[in-house]
Amino acid sequence: MNATTLLPAVGMAATLAVVLGAVLGWVAARLRADPDSLVEKIDVLLPQTQCGQCRYPGCRPYAEAIARREADIDRCPPGGEATVHALATLLDREPRPIDPQYGVTKPPLVALIDEDRCIGCALCLPACPVDAIVGAPRLMHTVIKSQCTGCELCVAPCPVDCIAMVEPAAHAPRTVNA
Amino acid sequence: MSLRGGLRLDSHKARPLERPIRGVPPPTEIALALDQGSGEESVPVVKAGDAVHMGTLVAASAGAAASLHSPVSGIVREIAVRTTLRGSGRCIVIENDGNDRRAASLAPLDWRTLDEVALLEHIAAGGVAGLGGAAFPTATKLALARAARADLLLLNGAECEPWICCDDGLMRERAAQVVLGAQVMLAATGARRCVVAIEDDKPEAILAMESAVSAASDARIEIRVLPAVFPLGAEGALVTAVTGREVPHDGLPPQVGVVCQNVGTAAAVARLVQDGQPVISRIVTVTGSGVREPCNVEARVGTPVADLIGACGGSDGPELRHIAGGSLTGRILQSDTVPVTKGLNCVLVATSADLPARGMEMPCIRCGDCATVCPAGLLPQQLHAAARTDDTAGLVRYGLSACIECGCCDYVCPSAIPLTARFRTAREQQHLQDMERRRALDAKARYERHQRRLAEQAEAERRAFDEARRRARDSETGTD
Amino acid sequence: MTATTGQPPHVVAGITVPRVMFQVLLALVPVTAVQAYLFGLRPLLLLAVAGIAALACEALALRLRRRSPQPFLRDGSVLVTAVLLALAVPPTLPVPLLVFGIAVAVLVGKHAYGGLGQNPFNPAMVGYAVLLVSFPLEMTRWPAPGAGWDAMTGATALDTLRTGLRQSYTMQEIFAGPAFGHVGAAGAEWISLAALAGGLYLLARRIIRWHIPAAMLAGLAAPAALFHMIDPGAHATATFHLAAGATMLGAFFIATDPVSAATSDRGRLFYGAGIGVLTWVIRTWGGFPDGVAFAVLIMNLAVPLIDRYTVPRIYGHAQR
Numbered sequence: 001m002n003a004t005t006l007l008p009a010v011g012m013a014a015t016l017a018v019v020l021g022a023v024l025g026w027v028a029a030r031l032r033a034d035p036d037s038l039v040e041k042i043d044v045l046l047p048q049t050q051c052g053q054c055r056y057p058g059c060r061p062y063a064e065a066i067a068r069r070e071a072d073i074d075r076c077p078p079g080g081e082a083t084v085h086a087l088a089t090l091l092d093r094e095p096r097p098i099d100p101q102y103g104v105t106k107p108p109l110v111a112l113i114d115e116d117r118c119i120g121c122a123l124c125l126p127a128c129p130v131d132a133i134v135g136a137p138r139l140m141h142t143v144i145k146s147q148c149t150g151c152e153l154c155v156a157p158c159p160v161d162c163i164a165m166v167e168p169a170a171h172a173p174r175t176v177n178a
Numbered sequence: 179m180s181l182r183g184g185l186r187l188d189s190h191k192a193r194p195l196e197r198p199i200r201g202v203p204p205p206t207e208i209a210l211a212l213d214q215g216s217g218e219e220s221v222p223v224v225k226a227g228d229a230v231h232m233g234t235l236v237a238a239s240a241g242a243a244a245s246l247h248s249p250v251s252g253i254v255r256e257i258a259v260r261t262t263l264r265g266s267g268r269c270i271v272i273e274n275d276g277n278d279r280r281a282a283s284l285a286p287l288d289w290r291t292l293d294e295v296a297l298l299e300h301i302a303a304g305g306v307a308g309l310g311g312a313a314f315p316t317a318t319k320l321a322l323a324r325a326a327r328a329d330l331l332l333l334n335g336a337e338c339e340p341w342i343c344c345d346d347g348l349m350r351e352r353a354a355q356v357v358l359g360a361q362v363m364l365a366a367t368g369a370r371r372c373v374v375a376i377e378d379d380k381p382e383a384i385l386a387m388e389s390a391v392s393a394a395s396d397a398r399i400e401i402r403v404l405p406a407v408f409p410l411g412a413e414g415a416l417v418t419a420v421t422g423r424e425v426p427h428d429g430l431p432p433q434v435g436v437v438c439q440n441v442g443t444a445a446a447v448a449r450l451v452q453d454g455q456p457v458i459s460r461i462v463t464v465t466g467s468g469v470r471e472p473c474n475v476e477a478r479v480g481t482p483v484a485d486l487i488g489a490c491g492g493s494d495g496p497e498l499r500h501i502a503g504g505s506l507t508g509r510i511l512q513s514d515t516v517p518v519t520k521g522l523n524c525v526l527v528a529t530s531a532d533l534p535a536r537g538m539e540m541p542c543i544r545c546g547d548c549a550t551v552c553p554a555g556l557l558p559q560q561l562h563a564a565a566r567t568d569d570t571a572g573l574v575r576y577g578l579s580a581c582i583e584c585g586c587c588d589y590v591c592p593s594a595i596p597l598t599a600r601f602r603t604a605r606e607q608q609h610l611q612d613m614e615r616r617r618a619l620d621a622k623a624r625y626e627r628h629q630r631r632l633a634e635q636a637e638a639e640r641r642a643f644d645e646a647r648r649r650a651r652d653s654e655t656g657t658d
Numbered sequence: 659m660t661a662t663t664g665q666p667p668h669v670v671a672g673i674t675v676p677r678v679m680f681q682v683l684l685a686l687v688p689v690t691a692v693q694a695y696l697f698g699l700r701p702l703l704l705l706a707v708a709g710i711a712a713l714a715c716e717a718l719a720l721r722l723r724r725r726s727p728q729p730f731l732r733d734g735s736v737l738v739t740a741v742l743l744a745l746a747v748p749p750t751l752p753v754p755l756l757v758f759g760i761a762v763a764v765l766v767g768k769h770a771y772g773g774l775g776q777n778p779f780n781p782a783m784v785g786y787a788v789l790l791v792s793f794p795l796e797m798t799r800w801p802a803p804g805a806g807w808d809a810m811t812g813a814t815a816l817d818t819l820r821t822g823l824r825q826s827y828t829m830q831e832i833f834a835g836p837a838f839g840h841v842g843a844a845g846a847e848w849i850s851l852a853a854l855a856g857g858l859y860l861l862a863r864r865i866i867r868w869h870i871p872a873a874m875l876a877g878l879a880a881p882a883a884l885f886h887m888i889d890p891g892a893h894a895t896a897t898f899h900l901a902a903g904a905t906m907l908g909a910f911f912i913a914t915d916p917v918s919a920a921t922s923d924r925g926r927l928f929y930g931a932g933i934g935v936l937t938w939v940i941r942t943w944g945g946f947p948d949g950v951a952f953a954v955l956i957m958n959l960a961v962p963l964i965d966r967y968t969v970p971r972i973y974g975h976a977q978r
Contacts, residue, residue, distance in 0.1 A: 048618040050625050089571055130624040149621045427974030506667040533668045538729055540675055541775035545916045554973045577972040585667030592673045599665035
């Protein structure tokens with residue numbers, strides 16, 4: 001091996017590297033996924049409880065963090081395993097169990113206000129991210145079962161601790177059907 | 179174009195057809211299930227203690243449930259939960275006084291004088307539902323067809339599943355009624371043609387129907403003979419076999435200009451206009467090696483299945499299993515006190531000889547026989563692999579929603595995998611997941627509205643503050 | 659009345675995995691018989707050894723995987739692998755090598771991937787390929803047909819063809835040599851005929867479908883015929899290729915292994931055609947005299963891609 005055979009070989013290899021690298025770079029730029037649409041796709045897979053257990057203020061900020069690769073996909077207890085798998089399939093990452101420091105997956109629960117103890121302070125009304133609590137100051141508050149996502153954000157603000165999380169079947173109306 | 183895939187099976191239909199249709203005496207107690215097979219309950223309009231006659235309306239139609247009429251005269255004893263075909267459900271229990279007094283409001287009708295809308299109302303009032311098994315209100319289905327301007331009325335006389343032969347018996351003995359029913363339905367929908375599809379293993383029925391059609395001298399009605407392949411009688415497969423068009427997966431036959439009805443339903447419509455009688459009875463095949471005299475019987479709706487078997491000489495044999503329906507899609511009955519519904523077409527009293535045992539389940543060897551026989555063109559082996567790993571995307575990709583649960587793939591699988599059961603479970607889970615997804619999207623929309631509302635409130639407060647400050651400044655400068 | 663829970667459908671056709679495997683073994687009897695006639699009793703010895711070794715390896719694997727040996731030991735699938743491998747290797751192969759090949763086929767080719775129904779590669783071909791590259795000398799020495807098993811071993815017809823072409827003999831000169839019979843290799847063409855007969859039997863009994871064999875034979879014959887037309891002196895006829903080596907055995911018994919083949923019928927056409935073309939390419943320009951084994955393994959690799967693009971159209975949906 002001498003210069004006359006070495007130089008052309010090195011030159012050809014270098015040229016190939018540059019050309020192929022340029023092609024790959026151009027293709028990556030052309031075929032880049034729209035970042036917004038990715039956030040949208042992630043957000044659709046999240047359960048929309050807006051509970052904040054993932055330490056983000058809502059599902060969409062968490063979706064944005066996942067898209068930015070800032071947060072992993074194992075932080076959503078209400079979504080559970082199904083959500084982790086769906087995210088893993090979408091993003092081509094490894095599924096993993098829910099990280100216990102963000103909470104544990106519980107069966108679906110809804111909030112129930114004990115009407116005997118409610119004092120009508122209206123502190124729980126703004127706490128609900130989906131406006132599922134009906135009421136007004138000094139009037140009875142009640143949770144609309146079908147709209148409650150089980151995020152538990154209303155439990156803490158209540159000063160008399162009258163909100164409990166119960167199974168949906170136990171959330172029965174007080175009046176009896178005619 | 180005939181069926182993709184499918185199976186040619188031993189039909190086991192000869193023995194019941196050796197005898198004419200037999201009547202079953204009405205029982206002392208009738209149990210009318212509010213859910214007659216469509217999945218939805220009708221709304222009771224009577225209460226305990228009410229007196230009813232034969233043909234009195236006892237439950238009003240609601241959604242997918244047709245109206246329900248009393249098949250006997252007597253007293254309503256109670257509305258209670260009883261064992262039904264679907265497991266359990268609310269039933270109107272009527273004590274039969276044995277007199278069979280007819281309700282005064284019922285009378286025959288000159289249907290030719292009615293326009294389409296009036297005819298449809300009359301059919302709805304008669305409680306006519308899909309007697310092929312779905313028990314969907316016929317008037318609703320015909321109205322949909324009328325709205326879509328469907329051109330072809332397709333009467334389903336295929337009866338492709340083994341053991342069931344009630345439609346065969348009906349066509350042999352009451353072909354004229356079927357033809358009359360077809361004419362009434364043509365008038366009600368405005369369709370211009372009618373094709374009666376019959377499989378080629380029913381030569382007597384074909385002959386009887388052809389004679390009836392020529393006797394009626396109706397050029398609009400035509401008999402079409404199809405090969406005896408299971409499941410050619412499934413609605414989608416039948417439409418394609420007769421018209422060559424495919425029903426879109428997210429649509430219904432009227433979208434391709436066709437409306438399908440069972441021949442039994444047509445006969446029920448005919449009886450309604452001829453005798454004024456709403457649907458209070460139907461023909462059921464009672465068959466199987468465990469029945470002494472297998473036969474087609476005509477029984478009042480609400481009769482316990484045990485009475486039907488009793489009318490056929492009773493059951494006999496070890497390890498009997500009672501199945502509602504045929505051997506491929508029928509449901510095992512836990513008890514023989516289950517009442518007849520409008521959707522029940524066969525009671526199969528089977529011995530172990532009729533239903534050979536399935537072997538032990540083994541892993542899928544990917545032989546592809548399941549895909550060869552699937553009438554929907556699916557790849558059951560791929561669906562099975564996706565279902566096993568809860569791969570939702572895979573299930574959607576391979577078309578789980580197109581599965582008609584006919585059982586053909588199960589039948590041929592050498593590894594004895596219960597594919598149909600797995601797919602049914604997977605579909606239920608998919609359905610639940612879809613509902614979850616929809617709830618989540620709904621919650622998201624409400625959350626966004628909530629955020630907007632808070633933002634607007636904050637904005638309004640800020641503006642009010644600015645306004646107050648401005649006014650305060652103005653008044654200050656004013657007094658200065 | 660017995661109350662049983664049972665899900666529909668309540669009847670089955672009664673086809674079982676052991677029955678399918680038994681039919682395949684039955685269809686391999688003609689090939690076994692011809693091999694015994696040509697090469698004496700040694701092929702039968704190899705068959706017996708292979709069968710026992712395969713069952714032993716399967717039992718070991720099931721024990722290691724903590725699965726119960728029933729019903730897998732009785733399903734016959736490992737016996738099919740054993741018989742195919744035993745028939746594919748030369749009858750003069752030393753027994754320990756065959757056992758090694760079987761062990762690789764069953765333990766690595768089948769159970770390392772999860773056992774019955776899970777192997778992405780054809781287990782018999784995995785064993786064959788490992789043997790071929792590990793022991794090239796023993797694996798390419800076939801005895802002259804008719805002689806006893808300790809007679810002088812020579813090359814196969816395909817091998818002679820390759821060497822002859824490399825030495826610039828024409829096809830006609832090569833074919834006039836003693837190693838060749840009517841259509842292909844002397845003696846060995848009867849093996850191909852026996853394999854064809856067995857394959858047609860399986861087709862008639864609907865154990866296999868026509869797509870893979872037809873596609874493979876077409877994929878092999880087409881380029882062979884084409885190139886023979888272009889340059890008759892340097893390329894063998896399509897008929898020769900069809901009759902030579904493991905073509906027929908491969909088309910009806912090896913490529914049709916359902917677990918490692920493509921899924922849909924259309925996919926299987928591409929899969930079979932690919933095997934045929936690759937076999938011809940390897941035979942003509944590759945380093946091994948017979949290309950069936952490697953062609954099958956390469957197309958096994960391509961199956962996920964083929965499957966992805968050949969999903970059949972579902973009723974009621976437009977073509978995807």
